Amino acid sequence: MTWVEAIGWLAAGLAIAGSAMKTIIPLRCIGIVTNLVSLVYAYNMGLFPSMAVNMILLPLNGVRTWQMLRLIRTVRVASKSDLSMEWLKPFMARQSVEAGEVLFSKGDAANCMFYTLSGRYRLRELGIDLPQGKVVGEMGFLSPDNKRSQTLECIASGDVLTITYDEVRQLYFQNPEFGFYFLRLTSERLFENVGRLEAEIARLRNLTAQPGTVERAVST
Incomplete structure (x- = not known):
C-alpha cells in the first residue's frame, strides 16, 4: 500500500x-x-x-x-451578566417590516421569535412600545399550547431578525449553556409580567379604596 x-x-x-x-x-x-x-x-x-x-x-x-x-x-x-441576544444574530434571518404590519396576533400558533433591529413595534393588548434590540415572541416557545398571548404590530417601518423555535431547539441540544441562558431570558420576562400585574392590582385597589373613584374611572 x-x-x-x-x-x-x-x-x-x-x-x-x-x-x-x-x-x-x-x-x-x-x-x-x-x-x-x-x-x-x-x-x-x-x-x-x-x-x-x-x-x-x-x-x-x-x-x-x-x-x-x-x-x-x-x-x-x-449567563453571568446582563441579558442580551446580540450573540444570536448570526443564527437569525433578517426581515423588513412595514408600518401597520402585524407580525403575529393573539391566539396565533407560535413558531418563531423576533429581535428588533430598527423601527417601532407595539404589543397591542398591553400598549407597550418595544425599543430596538429587544427580543419578543419567546414566550410562545414555553406556552403549553404554543399560542401567542399578545399581538405585535409595527408602528414605524424597520427590520427584525427572526429565528424559528426548531432552530432554537437545535441550539439548545448542541449547547446546553444556551438552554440556561434562554431560561434566564424567559424568567426575566415572566417576572416583568408579574410585576406589571401586581402594579395594576395595586392601582385598582387604590381606586376601590376611594368612594366614587371607580365610577368616575369607568365613566371616563
Missing part, C-alpha cells in the same frame, strides 16, 4: 468517525480534518471534483465551528 492509498483510507475512516459523532462541535472538527486529508488524497490522485468539494467544505466547517465556539463562550459570559 502506498502512502497515497493510506491517506485515502484515513480520509474514509475520518468520514465514518464524523458520522458517528453525537454533538456538533466534535463533528465539525472531524469534518475539518477529513477535508484536509481528503484534499491531499484528491490532489495526488488528480480527483478534481473531490478537491473542489473539500475546498468548499473546509472553510464552511471552519466558520461554523468558530461560530459555535464563540456562541458557547459568549453565552457563558452572558
